[in-house]
Amino acid sequence: MLEVIDLVKRYGEVTAVDGVSFHVAAGEIVGLLGVNGAGKSTTLETIVGLVTPDSGTVTVDGHDVRAHPERARAHIGFAAQDTALYPRLTVRENLRFFGRLTGASRHDADARADELIGLLGLTEQAGRLAGVLSGGEARRAHVAVALMARPRLLLLDEATVGLDVRTRTHMLELVVRAARESGAAVLFSSHYLAEVESICDRVVIIHRGRVLADGTVAETIGRHAKSAVEFTFGDGTRQRHEVSDPAAELPALLARLDTGAGAPELKSVNVLPASLETAFWALTGEEPAGLVEEVA
Numbered sequence: 001m002l003e004v005i006d007l008v009k010r011y012g013e014v015t016a017v018d019g020v021s022f023h024v025a026a027g028e029i030v031g032l033l034g035v036n037g038a039g040k041s042t043t044l045e046t047i048v049g050l051v052t053p054d055s056g057t058v059t060v061d062g063h064d065v066r067a068h069p070e071r072a073r074a075h076i077g078f079a080a081q082d083t084a085l086y087p088r089l090t091v092r093e094n095l096r097f098f099g100r101l102t103g104a105s106r107h108d109a110d111a112r113a114d115e116l117i118g119l120l121g122l123t124e125q126a127g128r129l130a131g132v133l134s135g136g137e138a139r140r141a142h143v144a145v146a147l148m149a150r151p152r153l154l155l156l157d158e159a160t161v162g163l164d165v166r167t168r169t170h171m172l173e174l175v176v177r178a179a180r181e182s183g184a185a186v187l188f189s190s191h192y193l194a195e196v197e198s199i200c201d202r203v204v205i206i207h208r209g210r211v212l213a214d215g216t217v218a219e220t221i222g223r224h225a226k227s228a229v230e231f232t233f234g235d236g237t238r239q240r241h242e243v244s245d246p247a248a249e250l251p252a253l254l255a256r257l258d259t260g261a262g263a264p265e266l267k268s269v270n271v272l273p274a275s276l277e278t279a280f281w282a283l284t285g286e287e288p289a290g291l292v293e294e295v296a
């Protein structure tokens with residue numbers, strides 16, 4: 001359904017996307033992972049046609065996004081991080097408007113808007129102006145807009161940021177249903193590895209605009225993850241060491257610790273089993289931002 005081939009996008013000196021290739025099949029949910037600035041949003045915006053790439057190709061259901069933007073976009077539902085709602089229309093009016101824009105009859109647009117308002121828990125907010133929504137409410141409204149036309153390709157850019165746990169769970173269920181019941185191809189950018197692990201068939205990890213891994217969660221862990229031992233010190237600093245066998249290697253790591261005068265006191269030792277998180281860390285050298293959960 002979605003084919004991205006050798007995409008490159010430069011902003012002056014910065015190469016935001018540097019030869020990215022991957023695909024998403026109908027009915028498949030693919031997680032797009034990367035630290036801040038990795039190139040996730042630029043990739044998504046290029047797929048939608050909001051950003052023009054320097055080179056590379058994007059096709060949606062066989063339609064080249066640059067050559068036939070209308071044909072390609074007709075299949076896409078995009079929930080951006082921060083756009084797209086008309087602040088002086090209510091949530092319900094926004095949904096109806098976007099529904100009509102994609103060719104639905106008035107009756108169908110109204111019915112679909114009401115359905116999504118219910119599904120995304122926006123009943124209380126439906127009559128409010130979009131401009132006064134909280135961050136979490138606006139995210140839900142963006143996802144509702146993206147789902148209005150029952151898209152065959154659903155692009156979600158950090159759609160669950162700032163949502164409380166119940167709303168987040170609910171939204172993830174909707175995404176899974178869009179793929180499993182309606183056969184949508186879903187590309188889902190996120191920092192939250194746990195949710196990516198729970199719903200995604202495959203993950204694509206990008207770093208500094210390049211794809212470092214593309215495979216199922218199990219494949220990614222098998223290929224790239226190692227166990228790790230993490231030391232936390234009294235001054236708040238942490239050290240992580242990749243290990244094959246934590247129990248066997250821990251004594252040697254402890255013996256190497258600086259215990260001299262002025263060295264920070266060791267507060268805790270944490271053994272991290274091989275996981276998507278340790279794979280991400282091994283590949284990028286960084287922790288995913290979502291490890292520190294934020295809740296609105």
Ligand SMILES: Nc1ncnc2c1ncn2[C@@H]1O[C@H](COP(=O)(O)OP(=O)(O)OP(=O)(O)O)[C@@H](O)[C@H]1O
Pocket residue numbers: 011014015016034035036037038039040041042043
């Ligand atoms: N319009 C722009 N002009 C200049 N630089 C840009 C522009 N858009 C993005 N960049 C740069 O390109 C790089 C990739 O940005 P992008 O927003 O795609 O990352 P991201 O992975 O979505 O990050 P985040 O998780 O913070 O949303 C960053 O270094 C960013 O500063």
